[in-house]
Amino acid sequence: MTMSAAAPQPSETPPTPEAWADANRHAIALGVDWLRCRLAGEPAEPARHAYEQARSALAAADTPAAIDRLAALFELAQFDEDVLLLGLAAARHADVAARCAALNDRGGFDPATVHLALGLLAAGAEAEALAWARLSPDGPLRRFRLIDGIVGAPTLRTPLTPDERVQRLLLGEDGEEPRLRSLLGDPGPTMPVERRSAAIAALALRVQRAGRPLAVLAGRTGSGRLATARSLAGQFGLGLAAFRPGPLGAVLDLLPLLGREAALGRFALLVTPQPGEVRSWLEERIDALVILLVEDAPDVPAETPLLRLDPLDHTDRVAMWTAALGARAAALDPPLAALADQFRLGPAEIATVAAGADPPWQACRVRAGRDLERLAERLVPSRDWDDLILPAEVTAQLRAVASQVRLRALVHHDRGFARKLPRGGGVAVLLAGPSGAGKTMAAEVVAGELGLDLFRIDLSRVVSKYIGETEKNLGAVFDAAEAGGAVLFFDEADALFGKRSEVKDSHDRYANIETSYLLQRMESFGGLALLATNLKANLDSAFLRRLRFVIDLPLPDAGLRREIWRKAFPAETPTDVLDWNALARLDIAGGNIAVIAVNAAFLAAADSMPVGMRHVAQATRAEFRKLDKDPSFAWREAWT
Secondary structure (H helix, E strand, C coil), X not given: CCCCCCCCCCCCCCCCHHHHXXXXXXXXXXXXXXXXXXXXXXXXXXXXXXXXXXXXXXXXXXXXXXXXXXXHHHCCCHHHHHHHHHHHHHHHCHXXXXXXXXXXXXXXXCCCEHHHHHHHHCCCHHHHHHHHHHCCCCCHXXXXXXXXXXXXXXXXXXXXXXXXXXXXXXXXXXXXCHHHCCCEECCCCCCCXXXXXXXXXXXXXXXXXXXXXXXXXXXXXXXXXXXXXHHHHHHCCCEEEEECCCCHHHCHHHHHHHHHHHHHHCEEEEECCCCCCHHHHHHCCCCCCEEEEECCCXXXXXXXXXXXXXXXXXXXXXXXXXXXXXXXXXXXXXXXXHHHHHCCCCHHHHHHHHHCCCCHHHHHHHHHCCCCCCCEEEECCCCCXXXXXXXXXXXXXXXXXXXXXXXXXXXXXXXXXXXXXXXXXXXXXXXXXXCCCCHHHHXXXXXXXXXXXXXXXXXXXXXXXXXXXXXXXXXXXXXXXXXXXXXXXXXXXXXXXXXXXXXXXXXXXXXXXXXXXXXXXXXXXXXXXXXXXXXXXXXXXXXXXXXXXXXXXXXXXXHHHHHHHHHHCCCCCCECCCCHHHHHCCCCCHHHHHHHHHHHHHXXXXXXXXXXXXXXXXXXXXXXXXXXXXXXXXXXXXXX
């Protein structure tokens, strides 16, 4: 088969499958009548003429017979076409099979053989020599498995029976190949990356000149590999099917079938090789346009048509969202530019989200956690600014964080700051303060204000004793959060971003490598990362320089504690007269106040009473003991 780049042609409205099948069966029946005449030694020209007329009528109606379709796709000679017809006749008609057996001096039924085909279809030494050439491994009958079961060099007794899929096709049944059913699939929807059109056309030209239909697309997930593959296939007028084979060695016998089905279905094959098998796929012969998807291309020879895909930018995503959403794009809230900036999805994901019924922002938010939930805990924000009792200047800083994320598309892209900011342009925030000061609640409130989920990094899942595994796990966390627009929350950040130490042994060296990697990855992160610590002095100074905000959350003073106490009990909780001023004099953090309020509510419920000062006092004494503080002294202080 040869390939030339051309834009896909619009297809005519095809006949119904039933009508086309009937016409094919009629044409094949006429062909079998011609063979019966030949086998009986009777004049066969009228039957041959009727057979060819039936095929010509189908071709004139722009619905060529299956035999003609096979001939065009696989460059069949007249001998090849007649061999398929002879093999089909012997496989499907008892009288033909009986005649084949009789010609072999046998009783019963025989398939068509090479001996019969040579005697019936290749008169003369020259024709016989050409027939043997057509039956070679490189001939289309064997190369594309149109004839089934020929192993090794054929002999005169070798059967010439068409493959079952080919038999059914000749009779008008254009189904799928069952042996490939589980290996081929629809790659799914996607959106074109318009700015790559010139590069894709140039790649198609390289494929055409290379003499072998194969190309490699190298890029990370989300870079638009599927969209580019679909556009490349379109340059040759082909669709696209994903081939999911597993290890290459397990499917080597199916590759000829694969080439045949790709030609019949007019599709290119999209293959994501197993690790370490890129070179093998490059060396394997498949008679179809094969597009390999890889993340990088160290094993790809220079002569192989290759396109390296850079990450999609904000402009790409805005264009794709606009095209995918149509009239809905103008009514989005948050606006489309914020959607494109926050969720760095690839073309396939954008197409899928846009086709769904959910609001795009919410759908993107749900997708954000799919890769993160393996390494982090999803915290669905349930607090708002009214729940956050902090000094006014601290609250203002937190609102500034939310504002920077919300307005990032405007400042970075519309007002040009994307060119000025180093690398990722994300927002990294340190929340520093003692335990119970409200760091986790502050992170929840900021994420909730932005309409995003918060993912708390579980150190037990990412930190590994094996060299390189911690960096790999953290890289996966950052990549997933950046693509999905999620907010990362590193609790006890000093455990990860601690000061680098003097190198005394290999453990120190690798610990410093981990810290250095984290510093670099944090700098290139394009999303919002919130880091909490109550040991700010233990953080590496180089890390502090990379932060956009450092927000100190102090323990609340008496005025703030009074407000925290008032909001600690839900409106549904019955309370007796509580002395807020006395409670505010308790020198305790907001997190501890929340614990006391819950415990007091349980004590009151056990007494079947509203929450009173007696219950609060009992819960307070228990909390102070937990903190190794004198409960009697604290309670006396509250009443002085």
